[in-house]
Amino acid sequence: MPLDPNADVEITAFRWVPRFAEGLVRDLRIRWALEEMGRSYRVRLLDATKPRPAEYFCEQPWGQVPVYKDKDVELFESGAILIHLGLQDERLLPSDKASQMRGIAWLIAALNSVEPAIFPLLMTDTFNRGEEWTAGARPKFVARLEGRLQCLSDSLGDKEWLEDRFTVGDLMMVAVLRQLRGKGMVEQYPNIAALIERAQARPAFKRALADQLAVFEEHKEGAAA
Numbered sequence: 001m002p003l004d005p006n007a008d009v010e011i012t013a014f015r016w017v018p019r020f021a022e023g024l025v026r027d028l029r030i031r032w033a034l035e036e037m038g039r040s041y042r043v044r045l046l047d048a049t050k051p052r053p054a055e056y057f058c059e060q061p062w063g064q065v066p067v068y069k070d071k072d073v074e075l076f077e078s079g080a081i082l083i084h085l086g087l088q089d090e091r092l093l094p095s096d097k098a099s100q101m102r103g104i105a106w107l108i109a110a111l112n113s114v115e116p117a118i119f120p121l122l123m124t125d126t127f128n129r130g131e132e133w134t135a136g137a138r139p140k141f142v143a144r145l146e147g148r149l150q151c152l153s154d155s156l157g158d159k160e161w162l163e164d165r166f167t168v169g170d171l172m173m174v175a176v177l178r179q180l181r182g183k184g185m186v187e188q189y190p191n192i193a194a195l196i197e198r199a200q201a202r203p204a205f206k207r208a209l210a211d212q213l214a215v216f217e218e219h220k221e222g223a224a225a
Contacts, residue, residue: 013046032209106172107173121145121180157191
């Protein structure tokens, strides 16, 4: 779905980020969902290299992206936004209550059970790389994460998606797991690796990723300066 400056949906995003973060900034999760819905949206860009405007903290208490607005709501936190969108469209969540809540449960599992086990590894490998404490701490972080991935793999089994069809639970889980790219961890679990590949092959994901990366490419020279 093309970006539309007149759309009633607005999300915030960054103009530019370092290469290691390209394709991982959380507005991608919302872009992807909107593409699955076929719903147009507009983007308000922020400069990640500078402090956010003071008024932005009234929209997002930590100054992060994305903030989401439509004619009915204004939201922060990607999980809350995806639940809001999923409840509007059966392409993101089933209409029957039992299946609907299972999809939401997987979304929350991605944020509460899987992503917190990934963060320490990102600290040792990226944000705190080379610091004295990281070499000793990393094996413990890896072991904890492997335990989480093994449980996820066991639950997924030979299913195509986490439940009987694609939902925002799969979207969020894959978005979270993509933070492990290049670390050789998900490859140890072939069914999880296949889940990620299936999700990334969806046309909606490809369009969302291309739109996010296009913004970074457009503004990279200004960021370097």
